[in-house]
Amino acid sequence: MALAALLLAGVQISGCSTPTRAKVVSLEKRVTGAQTGNRSSYHRVRRGDTLYTIAWRYGVDFQELAGWNGISPPYTIYPGQSLRLSYPVTRVAPDTPGQEHKKASSGSSATTAKTAPEAKVAARRSSDNKGNLTGQKQKVVDSNLLERTNLVWQWPTNGRLEQRFSNVDPSRKGIKISGSSGQRVVAAESGKVVYAGSGLIGYGRLIIIKHNKNYLSAYGHNRKLLVNEGEVVKKGQQLAEMGKNGAGKPTLHFEIRRNGTPVNPLKFLPRRR
Template sequence: MWLISRKERLLTTGLVVLLLIGDLAGCSAPVRAPVVSREQPSSQPQRSSRPTVYRVQKGDTLYSIAWRFGIDYRSVASWNGIRSPYIIYPGQRLRLTRPVQKRVAKSATVKTPQTKGAATKKKPVVSVKQVSQSAKKKVSSSQSKGKIVNNSSELRWLWPTDGTVVQRFVKGDPVKKGVKIKGRYGASVKAAETGKVVYAGSGLIGYGRLVIIKHNKNYLSAYGHNKKIHVKEGDTVKKGRRIAEMGNDGNGKPMLHFEIRRNGAPVDPLKLLPRRP
């Protein structure tokens, strides 16, 4: 009996030793951490701020579409072959990027030698009267161009409402494209300069009830967060005329969002508005 129990002990001890060796071997085996590539794409896709093509929605105008994507309305019209008065319709697809111009290979021109008997072409004789007329045309065209530039610089802006500026313009900031003027709910919102109403509605996200006025071919102004609009598209308004009533912003505070854009790009309204006493 003693021999049997001794053998059993030896067998048990041997099994224990084998199990310990196996555990030690398993512990000594290196465990590699998973390798994560730094070149993995971001979880958030990179979205373009401006689509290549836009489908016109009900209530859109060429000016409101250009305003939404920060483009000069003349560029949108040119890219899509739309002439003044820039009429568009729901469902129409508008290109919002410059079309790629196809390069046409120039054909080689072969000069043919002139024969001796060929008649030589005489240069046209220009009279002094024609020269004076062409000179007048050049002068008039240059004057008209200068007049357009002067018109752009001769705009005399007016404060669109009474109140306190609580947010200023920041160049390049998509949220601070204009100024926010805190005032009284229902206060009069006036046209900052004479012009034509090219948009009146609530189709642009973030602006509430919005009015856009075209002052000339370069400058437009916008008035957002209105309680009520008193003008319609196509109206010609004089500087100082009431065009809307001040409403509340997204936080429930009486506020006017005011912007001025030149050639489609936002500019600082405080640099154009007169200084307050």
């Protein structure tokens, strides 16, 4: 009789208890190289980095990189900031009764950056009327760029095609065109200069242009840069003077990337006669 009473009590207790449930905190949309070990999951921002150069270095789309880290245009980042290089990994957390469920944020580093002294100074500057007007004009320019779909490319310089694009060789993400030191390097299409500098190893003095929300082009191994970041350039406008590659030969390295992925420029450039 006593044993039956104990069993009955156990059934009553188990029937009244509420099991702890697990909830998805963040949803992983796809698995990238960051999860599979092909690259580090995070990048620590260094002085001279931009969102575009980081995206270029790791072969990801700059808009996705911004989204993963909660960064909005004009994509300001700060030295020391840690940027996620992939979608957030799905993880589970106990759903504690009475506790508000909080979503994981991929933009925590961006939020921290906003409290940095540099961000406060930038916020004060942005409140200036002149700065606001400039910002409005910039938004219009960026909006117009994003809406362009009918890109018509031209060759970025004259010369002989020295090296073709390869899908399998990581050292051949673009084409190489030989020429003479100092010869003109021009924009293959209209767009906005999002990088002008020498911070990416292997490219020398480099220019990156954003043409719309999908396409970027790059011009490497320049002797002299003639445009600045943020400048809007027209198709055929001179960007730089041709310089020499690592072997000391006057060469232009030219790339086109679609959604962060290198594509064969020869499929976009007009056929030479």
